[in-house]
Amino acid sequence: MTVSATGASETVSKTRFSELTKMPDARGHFGPYGGRFVSETLSFALEELEQTYLSLRDDPDFQAEFDRDLAHFVGRPSPLYHAQRWSQALGGAQIWLKREDLNHTGAHKVNNTIGQALLAKKTGKPRVIAETGAGQHGVATATVAARLGLECDVYMGAADVERQKLNVYRMRLLGARVIPVESGTRTLKDAMNEALRDWVTNVDNTFYIIGTVAGPHPYPQLVRDFNAVVGREARRQSLEQIGRLPDALVACVGGGSNAIGLFYPFVEDDDVAMYGVEAGGDGIETGRHAAPLSSNAPRGVLHGNRTYLMSDEAGQVSDTHSISAGLDYPGVGPEHALWKDVGRVNYVAANDQDVLVAFRELTHMEGIMPALETAHALAYAKVLAPTMRADQHIVINLSGRGDKDIMTVAKIDGIEF
Amino acid sequence: MNRIDQRFSELKQQGRKALIPYITAGDPAPQYTVGFMHALVEAGADIIELGVPFSDPMADGPVIQKACERALKQGTRLVDLLDMVAEFRQTDTTTPVVLMGYLNPIERIGYETFADKAASVGVDGVLTVDMPPEEADVFGPLLKARDLAAIFLVAPTTSHARAATICAHGEGYLYYVSLKGVTGAATLNADDVAEHLAPLRGMTDLPLCVGFGIRDGATAAEVAKVADGVIVGSALVNRIAESADAPDTIADQLKHVLGDMRKAMDA
Numbered sequence: 190m191t192v193s194a195t196g197a198s199e200t201v202s203k204t205r206f207s208e209l210t211k212m213p214d215a216r217g218h219f220g221p222y223g224g225r226f227v228s229e230t231l232s233f234a235l236e237e238l239e240q241t242y243l244s245l246r247d248d249p250d251f252q253a254e255f256d257r258d259l260a261h262f263v264g265r266p267s268p269l270y271h272a273q274r275w276s277q278a279l280g281g282a283q284i285w286l287k288r289e290d291l292n293h294t295g296a297h298k299v300n301n302t303i304g305q306a307l308l309a310k311k312t313g314k315p316r317v318i319a320e321t322g323a324g325q326h327g328v329a330t331a332t333v334a335a336r337l338g339l340e341c342d343v344y345m346g347a348a349d350v351e352r353q354k355l356n357v358y359r360m361r362l363l364g365a366r367v368i369p370v371e372s373g374t375r376t377l378k379d380a381m382n383e384a385l386r387d388w389v390t391n392v393d394n395t396f397y398i399i400g401t402v403a404g405p406h407p408y409p410q411l412v413r414d415f416n417a418v419v420g421r422e423a424r425r426q427s428l429e430q431i432g433r434l435p436d437a438l439v440a441c442v443g444g445g446s447n448a449i450g451l452f453y454p455f456v457e458d459d460d461v462a463m464y465g466v467e468a469g470g471d472g473i474e475t476g477r478h479a480a481p482l483s484s485n486a487p488r489g490v491l492h493g494n495r496t497y498l499m500s501d502e503a504g505q506v507s508d509t510h511s512i513s514a515g516l517d518y519p520g521v522g523p524e525h526a527l528w529k530d531v532g533r534v535n536y537v538a539a540n541d542q543d544v545l546v547a548f549r550e551l552t553h554m555e556g557i558m559p560a561l562e563t564a565h566a567l568a569y570a571k572v573l574a575p576t577m578r579a580d581q582h583i584v585i586n587l588s589g590r591g592d593k594d595i596m597t598v599a600k601i602d603g604i605e606f
Numbered sequence: 607m608n609r610i611d612q613r614f615s616e617l618k619q620q621g622r623k624a625l626i627p628y629i630t631a632g633d634p635a636p637q638y639t640v641g642f643m644h645a646l647v648e649a650g651a652d653i654i655e656l657g658v659p660f661s662d663p664m665a666d667g668p669v670i671q672k673a674c675e676r677a678l679k680q681g682t683r684l685v686d687l688l689d690m691v692a693e694f695r696q697t698d699t700t701t702p703v704v705l706m707g708y709l710n711p712i713e714r715i716g717y718e719t720f721a722d723k724a725a726s727v728g729v730d731g732v733l734t735v736d737m738p739p740e741e742a743d744v745f746g747p748l749l750k751a752r753d754l755a756a757i758f759l760v761a762p763t764t765s766h767a768r769a770a771t772i773c774a775h776g777e778g779y780l781y782y783v784s785l786k787g788v789t790g791a792a793t794l795n796a797d798d799v800a801e802h803l804a805p806l807r808g809m810t811d812l813p814l815c816v817g818f819g820i821r822d823g824a825t826a827a828e829v830a831k832v833a834d835g836v837i838v839g840s841a842l843v844n845r846i847a848e849s850a851d852a853p854d855t856i857a858d859q860l861k862h863v864l865g866d867m868r869k870a871m872d873a
Contacts, residue, residue: 216740226709226736228665229759230786232768372671378662385664390787392763490709490736491662503683504711505661 204457206533212524217406217494220530222523225405227493230389234397239407241308246414251307258303259418262336263293265300267419269426269584275554282577284570285435286557286587287423287451296560296589297419297447298329302398304415306333309396316340316395320384322349322377322443323515323562324356325589326400331365341365344384346376349514356593374508377443377518381492401444402522405493409522416450423584424454431582437462437573440586441565442536443479443516445525447588452534462535465525466569468511469538479509481521482529482536491519496526512541512597513561515589539568547571548591548598560589561597608753609702609730610778613652614813614834623871624779624835625650625826626815627842627864628706630657630673631690632682634850638857640693642846645857647701650868655733655837656691658684658707665735667790669840672847684711684720688727695728704731704757704778712745721748731755731778739775746775759783762802773810779835780806785818790840794819800832823870830871838867 212219225235245251259265267288276284289297302319309317317339321327327343334341343360347369350357360367373379381404388397402409402416427435438455440448442465455461470478478484481497489498491506499507499519511517528534539547547567552558559567566585574583591598599606607615617624627646631639643654659677663670684707691703705724712720712734724732732754737745739758749756755778760769763786773780782803784794794816803814816829817837826836845859 224741225738226741227738228735228761228783229738229772230665230761230763230783232738232761233763233765236765236768373661382662382664386667386788389665392786487714489713492664493736495713498710500710500714502714503685504714505678506710 204459206459206531207457209456209528209531209533212527213406213410217410219523219527222496222526223406223409223494225493226490226495227405228389230392231405234388234392235405235407237312238308241312242407242411245308245311255304255307259300263299263303264291265418266422267291269423269430271430272555275551276574278554279571279574281574281579282436282581282583283579284574285431285582285584287419287584289419289447289586289588290557290559290590294325294329294332295592296325296329297416297450297586298326298400299332300418300450301400301412301415301446302326302329302333304411305396305398306337309339309398310337312396314394314396316391317398318342318344318384318387318395319398319400320344320377320380321400322346322380322517323513323560324349324353324360324593325515325560327365327367328356328359328363330398330400331360331363334365335363342387343367344370344380344387346374346380347371348375349377352597353514353593354596376509376514378506385492401446402449402524403444403492403494403496403520409494409524412446413449413453413524416446417453419447419450419586420452420454423451427584434458434461435582435584436577437464437583439464439466439566439570439573439583441466441516441562441588442482442521442525443468443518443562445522447586449522449524451584451586456533463533464569464573465534465536466565467536467538468513468516468565469540470510472540473538477510478538479511479517479519480538481519482525483538494523496520496523497529512544513565515560515562516565537569539565543568545598545601552591557587558591559587560591561594563588608755608778609700610653610755613702614779617652623830623833624652624813624815625864625868625871626653626655626835626837627651628655628657628837628839629842629846630659630670630677631687632659632677632680633673633843633846634676634853635680636682636686636690638853639690641857642860643694644698645861646864647698649861649864651701651864652835653702653704655704655706656687658687658705658711660708660711663708665788667788667840669790669843669847673843676850684715688723691729692727702730703728704733705729706733707735709734709737717745717748721752721754725752725754729754731757733757733781735759739772742775750777757781760806762786766805769806770809773806773812776810776812779813779815780810781837782814782816782833783818784816787818789818793821793825794829796828796832799829803832823866826867827870827873836867836871838864
């Protein structure tokens with residue numbers, strides 16, 4: 190398919206995928222995906238947010254403040270670590286881990302919440318809300334809210350409140366209110382519904398900090414931009430430490446924020462292959478998964494954007510299943526949908542079982558305990574690395590640390606605390 | 607002439623305001639919906655908004671969320687709604703019917719197939735909550751070509767510039783959302799509504815109908831003074847919820863609630 194770009198295409202395409210860097214268009218579309226499908230009450234707030242963002246994006250003072258916070262509050266740059274022992278065990282490509290787990294709050298999510306909190310501060314709204322699945326985005330939001338003295342309410346599916354107790358308590362310690370959502374499937378999508386309902390009611394004084402590259406325009410764009418620091422660093426570090434760009438990038442995809450963050454700065458590098466790993470749950474063939482791209486789900490509209498969306502023949506959104514609360518979502522960011530269609534990224538899935546094996550393997554062999562979300566990327570790397578030569582290199586976004594998942598894994602091992 | 611335009615022109619001649627009830631189709635079960643529609647007409651409904659149940663009704667409060675859940679549990683699909691409208695039209699050829707819901711069920715059927723089917727069974731308008739005019743550039747013209755009205759929302763937060771765009775694209779009537787918030791949230795303030803409707807009068811000849819926050823005859827009458835139509839949803843759906851296990855009593859209750867509003871508005 191052809192990709193329509195914003196404005197005149199006066200620039201000569203540098204590479205096969207140069208057009209992709211011009212996304213989204215002025216109305217927030219990524220080809221046929223994205224957009225702003227919201228009820229009218231929110232249109233004004235989204236226009237306001239778009240204007241605020243566009244005016245600050247290229248403002249050197251705003252960028253300097255963002256960079257300063259990332260350096261001194263988050264602890265960036267995060268290291269690019271050569272997992273030599275694991276690479277050797279897999280017997281193929283060299284594996285490098287982009288250590289987002291070492292960020293303050295333990296995941297890539299904080300890059301975005303820092304950015305959006307700065308926007309919230311500029312708009313002068315005293316209250317922020319967020320949706321969360323695994324709780325990482327909720328913790329990252331509660332953290333920046335505490336720092337800026339903003340009131341903070343976090344919506345979380347009741348099922349996720351149960352399976353991520355540690356993060357729930359962390360959010361409460363940080364001064365946030367965690368509101369369990371009992372409607373629907375009691376997971377991330379329902380938390381997002383409820384956050385949207387809150388926002389529509391309190392739009393005058395509330396800034397909605399969306400945690401992934403989905404939602405109505407401009408969220409997919411700004412969440413991508415705030416997370417792209419991951420890929421910019423990884424690109425520079427690859428050149429320094431490997432001496433060239435890597436051969437492949439691997440990241441897990443739920444909504445897709447950590448994957449976009451790593452991939453985006455490499456989009457024009459045709460020789461860098463990219464793999465987005467979705468939640469295969471019990472297996473794509475069982476229907477019990479959360480993998481709209483790799484299962485080739487129909488296109489649909491949910492939470493303000495058009496994308497691949499798991500839904501039944503009547504257009505009702507499907508129940509999803511994943512061992513990881515953070516990937517348990519029926520849709521995916523619209524930019525990923527486009528990247529699938531144009532063939533820039535290969536989207537694959539990893540099953541719960543393989544994810545647990547990868548979780549344990551990295552913990553044992555490298556002393557790094559990954560989040561279960563992240564372990565999806567590792568599970569696919571286990572498949573990919575042995576098909577490559579020892580002088581080839583894979584960079585994996587180690588998007589979050591696994592402390593929050595200890596209870597889940599212990600339960601599987603039959604251990605109760 | 608589209609039945610909606612026809613109805614508003616009759617009302618104008620009579621000096622009356624439109625009373626527009628909303629119910630979620632398939633609640634508490636699909637076999638009751640057509641009966642409820644006829645009951646609403648008997649009680650004085652001028653137009654019926656028939657809700658398309660959706661798994662993720664983001665703009666709705668708990669009352670309509672639960673109605674969607676009940677309807678979906680009974681397997682109600684958009685294609686079933688179209689059959690309901692066809693059945694309703696066998697005995698009522700004049701009351702306009704507007705389908706109201708979210709975009710995804712329509713996307714799944716396909717815009718063109720849906721528009722064809724809706725027009726053929728006697729639907730008169732379509733209100734898709736999560737599709738503002740900017741995103742309706744494909745769907746809007748398909749509706750228009752079949753004389754189906756594309757109805758849009760205007761909110762208290764809508765800017766002057768956006769309101770002008772919405773007025774330019776809207777057909778049938780404008781649905782003014784009286785409150786920031788979800789359906790069934792609070793009670794509206796009629797003075798505030800009047801203040802917001804005034805500038806819209808300068809932009810369009812479309813009838814201005816007001817929904818969200820209308821609970822009884824008193825609020826309906828108050829809104830009818832400043833608007834061309836009054837839309838009532840949660841107050842009716844509440845009755846359905848309360849009597850979901852005695853569905854045969856619901857039609858009379860709906861008549862009672864809507865009848866009170868009709869009386870108060872016409873007084």
